Amino acid sequence: MISIKGLRKKFGPLTVLDDIDLDIPSGQATGIVGPNGSGKTTAIKALLGLVKPNAGDILIDGESIKGQWDYRKKIGYMPQIARYPENMTVSELFEFIKNIRETGETNKDELISYFGLEPELEKRMRTLSGGNRQKVGAVLAMMFDPEILIFDEPTAGLDPHASVQFKNMVHREKEKGKTVLLTTHIMSEIEELADYLIFIVEGQIRYHGPMKELIEKQQEQRLEGAVAKMMAEVAA
Numbered sequence: 001m002i003s004i005k006g007l008r009k010k011f012g013p014l015t016v017l018d019d020i021d022l023d024i025p026s027g028q029a030t031g032i033v034g035p036n037g038s039g040k041t042t043a044i045k046a047l048l049g050l051v052k053p054n055a056g057d058i059l060i061d062g063e064s065i066k067g068q069w070d071y072r073k074k075i076g077y078m079p080q081i082a083r084y085p086e087n088m089t090v091s092e093l094f095e096f097i098k099n100i101r102e103t104g105e106t107n108k109d110e111l112i113s114y115f116g117l118e119p120e121l122e123k124r125m126r127t128l129s130g131g132n133r134q135k136v137g138a139v140l141a142m143m144f145d146p147e148i149l150i151f152d153e154p155t156a157g158l159d160p161h162a163s164v165q166f167k168n169m170v171h172r173e174k175e176k177g178k179t180v181l182l183t184t185h186i187m188s189e190i191e192e193l194a195d196y197l198i199f200i201v202e203g204q205i206r207y208h209g210p211m212k213e214l215i216e217k218q219q220e221q222r223l224e225g226a227v228a229k230m231m232a233e234v235a236a
């Protein structure tokens with residue numbers, strides 16, 4: 001279980017996360033949705049220790065992450081915009097990351113084959129297409145078989161085939177009992193993958209609970225309609 005307690009983050013005068021309290025259940029997939037700039041990526045970065053909150057805490061399995069690093073081994077992260085050592089080839093990058101983790105065992109080869117990345121392995125990162133960079137990001141997030149998987153807009157730039165492959169992979173990971181946290185603006189994707197939904201607007205949580213309950217509450221058939229209604233309510 002990931003518990004977020006009273007989390008606040010300001011960038012200068014701008015409050016980006018405004019006293020957030022949340023429990024993210026283990027072994028389930030949670031989708032984070034909200035307008036551009038509402039604080040989704042900042043919340044993820046706080047969880048990863050990449051952003052230092054002004055107040056509040058995050059607990060993973062009951063333990064505070066403050067001043068801790070080791071917990072990050074439990075997490076695989078696929079960022080929205082990934083920066084890599086651009087002169088490295090894809091295989092060099094995978095080896096490099098493996099050596100940093102000091103672990104012999106990874107799912108790397110299976111994932112490379114799953115995403116059809118073999119023809120890309122000897123190419124330098126800077127020469128990869130956007131979609132293939134995303135696939136490299138997906139392999140890096142999953143190669144150490146972490147308990148928690150965080151995907152920030154994972155299918156942006158993936159072709160339809162790769163996007164379906166990615167979603168099937170997320171289903172597989174869920175079946176293995178992984179905790180998945182996902183942000184995307186593609187509501188059908190959240191609908192396909194997520195059990196729980198967090199709706200965040202201007203750094204405040206407007207809904208947190210089972211996705212199906214939200215759709216019923218808003219008297220809609222699809223998540224897209226339910227979220228659009230919530231956005232209209234917030235704007236009114």
Ligand SMILES: Nc1ncnc2c1ncn2[C@@H]1O[C@H](COP(=O)(O)OP(=O)(O)OP(=O)(O)O)[C@@H](O)[C@H]1O
Nearest residue numbers: 011014016034035036037038039040041042043080
């Ligand atoms: N390092 C930073 N310095 C200053 N402001 C920042 C920084 N990082 C994010 N912000 C601001 O915080 C707000 C929330 O940004 P964030 O990236 O968390 O939004 P988001 O919900 O992920 O948006 P999107 O859907 O567009 O990806 C934005 O107004 C952004 O400009």
